[in-house]
Amino acid sequence: MTDVLPRLTEALADRYRLERELGQGGMATVYLAQDIKHDRRVAIKVLRPELAAVIGAERFLSEIKTTANLQHPHILPLHDSGEADGFLFYVMPYVEGETVRDRISREKQLPVDDAVQITTEVAAALDYAHRHGVIHRDIKPENILLHDGSALVADFGIALAVSTAGTRMTETGMSLGTPHYMSPEQAMGEREITARSDVYALGCVLYEMLTGDPPFTGSTAQAIVARVVTETPRPMLPQRMTIPVHVEAAVLTSLQKLPADRFKTAAEFAEALADRSYASKTTVMLAVHAPSHRSPLLLAGWGLAAVAVLAALWGWFRPEPPHPVARYGLGFPEGQAPNGAVAISPDGSRLVYEGPSDDGQGQLWVKDRSQYTAVPLAGTLSPGAPVVSPDGQWIAFSQANQLKKIPIGGGAAITLSDSSWGASPAWLDDGTLLYTRVGLALGRVSDAGGAVTIVWRPDSTGGGPFFLAPLPGARGAIFTLCVNLCRGSSLWVLDLTSGATRQLFPEARQGWYLPTGQIAYVRADGGMFAAPFDLKTLEVRSTPVPVLENLSLRSGIIPNLAFSTTGTLIMQAGAGGAQFGVHELVWVDRTGRETVVDSSWNFRLSISNGNVGWSLSPDGRRIAIGLNTNSGDDIWIKELPAGPLSRLTFDSTSEERPRWTPDGKSVTYIVDGASSLRQRAANGTGKEEVVLDTPGLNLLDGSWSKDGQWLLLRVGGNSATNKLRNILTFRPGVDSAPVELLSSSNADESAPALSPDGKWLAYTSDETGRNEVYIRPFPNVDDGKWQVSTNGAQAPLWAHSGRELFYVDAERNMMVVAVPAAGPSQLGARSRLFTLGNGLFLSNAEWYTPFDVSPDDKRFIMARQVTAGSEAQTTFILVENWFDEVKAKVGGK
Known part of the structure; x- marks a missing residue:
């Protein structure tokens, strides 16, 4: 076809000026040309002569009329067609692009x-x-x-x-x-x-x-x-x-x-x-x-x-x-998809997972692999991460700070311990369970119930053991040592024979011993690594190698996977690291009716950090809110209801937990990882100021008293005690360092809330084995103590009047109790205002109150989920014969 271009140039000279060849295909050659009449660039396709001979000019020109009439925004239109010097051609727009x-x-x-x-x-x-x-x-x-x-x-x-x-x-x-x-x-x-x-x-x-x-x-x-x-x-x-x-x-x-x-x-x-x-x-x-x-x-x-x-x-x-x-992708019927931890029976025939419930609390579901639908387990509302017994007949889980077990086919739940943190117990093959107790010690209890033995306590450096996995022969367990709400974590092994522990990997989210002789663990980037492991010495024998990648991290921290002893793996795939959900702000009145604050605006919350905080200005006209954007976690100011949104912090560190100063002119916030409380004018002018640096303390929240004289601080992993959380005070200009407020307590305290008159401190404590709300005099906290809730509670918040205290009970009910002017010695009756609807945000509510109340105390501002983001859009994969793949990559028995 070397003579095509000059022949076509001459034959089409009155209509098109051919410039050059653009390319060739199996059917045609394409030329760039200028449409003389319309002064536009076009592409002319010329059929190969042998193809043109087969089709014939008459048939080609007849049939192409049909395609010339195709007019669609995603179809490249046909401008012209015909025969020129024996060549069949058609003309299309010349498109800039690729x-x-x-x-x-x-x-x-x-x-x-x-x-x-x-x-x-x-x-x-x-x-x-x-x-x-x-x-x-x-x-x-x-x-x-x-x-x-x-x-x-x-x-x-x-x-x-x-x-x-x-x-x-x-x-x-x-x-x-x-x-x-x-x-x-x-x-x-x-x-x-x-x-x-x-x-x-x-x-x-x-x-x-x-x-x-x-x-x-x-x-x-x-x-x-x-x-x-x-x-x-x-x-x-x-x-x-x-x-x-x-x-x-x-x-x-x-x-x-x-x-x-x-x-x-x-x-x-x-x-x-x-x-x-x-x-x-x-x-x-x-x-x-x-x-x-x-x-x-x-x-x-x-x-x-x-x-x-x-x-x-x-x-x-x-x-x-x-x-x-x-590998098989797993689909779930609508309304049955997992939204939390998963477990699998030893033979791989049954999947157990945290899933939805009608009241929004969540419950356990059991899915038989031979069945399309799953079955919810009654009596398992608000469960902790489940595990299946070695014989495949029971499920252990935590509920309201209690360790329980329930038949895998359904039935009555049996309480094994009254003090359980709820983060993945390990069911040993000798019929005992290792689990994290409230207070962060590791306990061991028979799967028939009975006395609890404390087998290990964390040292004074803080942190706690979570996400346990058993070793065979009841030799011990693998666990994750978490600090700073598991933003930092390492993998350890516990030897039950000696009671000793040893760090295996300095940076790991969760780990397991595989029956094929390896330790596998997941890193913060969602990659899984594995290495041969010696059960006799409890030592890693070689350098870990990658075996899986892009695992989804539940809550941005915990890999969501489980495997059977037969080598069947169930895992949730997705981008490693933090997951997000899209939310909107809503007003919720005292009857539970929800009204969107600004329908034109929504935002995403990191499920990794849970709730990074928001609070209303003293006049109720603005909200300071920690937002997760592609630029990081920063503090923003939103004018209510539908005013502008302006960014307050801009650096590369993560800022969270904003709190207004009493005069409403500035906002204080925590700089994550810096143990620092900082402040900036709410209108964005001026520079960021350091209010308090707390080296050695894991500072998580700081709020002001109404008179601006006191700062209430919430810390985690206090080096002075084995407690994970504690409440401290600091008076700017008076104190040289924060002071522990409840030094006489051995429990964990959090969610501090000071009454408007500054006389009473409300907070949560787990001193009974579960979180309850208490009130003490302030600042002389040892002068009295009154328990407000009785069946589990979180998120205390004072009304602006100072005569009511709000909190959320274990069944997601918004409760209110009247507090007389004379104080809490004669508290009024506890009353239920409403039950928090599905989607209303309560993440990390045991540590931080994730809502605020309007100045007139008539409604609450909360976050409501719009879309669940990548966390709930689950991509679960079932892998058969996974151990063979691990052995091929790592080696093993």
């Missing part, structure tokens, strides 16, 4: 949102064309242009004309389509190609945008076609765990071998990509990877046809052997 192929070549894998958006736009174009009787037949990355943020499908101009050529085109050895993106029926040369063939090709493109490779690859076209016809796609989630499970399910549906098993229309494909519950609605098995998993009937049907065609065209082929490890 193709999807260009972007894949540059980025390898596209962001999930971008890939889904491109696919959705292409699906809209295909659906429109299909409804007008046009099948594209050659959807591939090269035919999808990206211009001004939108996708444009090219080459509809040739589709219908080529399709009518029928068998004459096959006789030339040419075919419309590209092997990597051909549907099985197209690869087999079937005459009747439907819209579902385009759906298949689009699924291939999305697969490649997400994973970096097409579903099927090979060294030759013959090898690719062989795999297209007989094999199933490689799993997507193992290649990239951040792919949402519903997206994988939609892609796999589009890639079904039989057209009848795919989406009926491209529009249905797009709808599935937008439907986060799609995985629970489809019967398509997710991430099936080996030929041995395919239906024998399907293999027989496609296999016989494939042998006939491929033997004639390309010769014999042999499929790859099956892989030893299988």
Whole structure:
């Protein structure tokens, strides 16, 4: 075709001025030209002579009229077509930009949102064309242009004309389509190609945008076609765990071998990509990877046809052997998805997890792998992380600071201990449980109940043991030593024979001993590492190597996974690190009625830090709020109800827990990790001032008395005691250092709240084994003490009148108690105002009150969840034979 350009230049001189060749494909050559009449740049596609001869000029010009009438925002339009000096051509706009192929070549894998958006736009174009009787037949990355943020499908101009050529085109050895993106029926040369063939090709493109490779690859076209016809796609989630499970399910549906098993229309494909519950609605098995998993009937049907065609065209082929490890995306019915910790029975047959409940407290669910739906367990509201007994018959969990067990099939719960922190006990194979007690000692109790033995206490450096995992033979346990609300953590081993502990890894979120002889642990970045472990010496034998990546961290801290003794792993995949939920501010009156403060504004809260704090200004017209943005955790000021939002802090550190000064002119806040309380004018003028530096103390909150004379401080991991939390006071200009307020107490205290007149301190303490609300005189706290709540409570808050105290009980009821002017010696009756509705934010309420009250005491300002963010949009993956994968990477028995 070396003489094409001069011949075309001469033949089209009255209409187009050809400039240069842009590229060549299997069907045509593309030239850049100037449309003389309309003074615009265009792309002219000239069919290869052998293709033009097969189609014929008359047929081409007739059929292309249909595609010329396709007018859609995501279809590259057809400007012109015709015959010039024996060449068939058609004219399209020249688009500045790139193709999807260009972007894949540059980025390898596209962001999930971008890939889904491109696919959705292409699906809209295909659906429109299909409804007008046009099948594209050659959807591939090269035919999808990206211009001004939108996708444009090219080459509809040739589709219908080529399709009518029928068998004459096959006789030339040419075919419309590209092997990597051909549907099985197209690869087999079937005459009747439907819209579902385009759906298949689009699924291939999305697969490649997400994973970096097409579903099927090979060294030759013959090898690719062989795999297209007989094999199933490689799993997507193992290649990239951040792919949402519903997206994988939609892609796999589009890639079904039989057209009848795919989406009926491209529009249905797009709808599935937008439907986060799609995985629970489809019967398509997710991430099936080996030929041995395919239906024998399907293999027989496609296999016989494939042998006939491929033997004639390309010769014999042999499929790859099956892989030893299988991964499946797990879908859950609507309203049954896990929203907390997961556990699995030793034989891998049952999944136990924290899930939703009608009242918003959450409850335990049990899902049998043979059943689609899960079953809630009555009597398990507000549970702590569950574990399953070694015999698979019982579940241990914490509830209201009690350690309990319940039959896995349902029944009455049995209390084993009255003092439990609730962070993943370890069920040893001798019939005892190790668990974290209130006060942070490790206790050991029989699974039949009875006396508790304290086996270990943390030293005076602070922190506490959480997330326990058993060692075989009741030798001991692995646990995480947490400091600063688990923002810092390390992995330790406890030897029950000697009572000694040893640090294994300085930076780890949670760890386990694997039956194959390794210690596995997850880091803060969501990566899992493993190393051989000597059970006799309790020592790590070699350098850890990575075995999993991109694990989702529940609450931004805890990896959400569990495994059976048979090697079945259940894990929640996603971006490592902090997870976020989108919230809005609401007013909640004393009857529980909720009213949105500003419907045009919402914000995200880090589930990692839980509630980073907000408080109303003294006049109730502004709110200081800690927000999680892409720039970090900072303090912002919002004018209420619908006024502007202005940023108060800008540095790279994390600021949180804002509190107004009594005059309403400034805001104080904590600088995370700096043990520092700082202050800045609320209007953003002036510089940040240091109010108090507290080296050696884990400062978590600081609030002012109404007269501005006192600061109430909440700390964690106080080096003076074994307590995790404590309350201190500081008088600026008077005290040289903070003073412990409740030095006579051995319990943990938090959530301090000072009455408006400064005479009474409300706070929470776990001195009874569970958090309750108390009142003491201030500052002479040892002059009296009155217990306000009786059945568990958190988040005390004084009314501005000083005559009422609000708090939330263990059943999420907003309670109020009258406090006489003379003091709390004769408290009024406790009254329930309302039950906090689903979505109202109570994270970390045992440490910090996550709401405020209006100046007239008639309503509360709270955060309500709008969308659950990545934490609740769960991507759970089931991995079979996972231990084999670990052994292959690490070594083991």
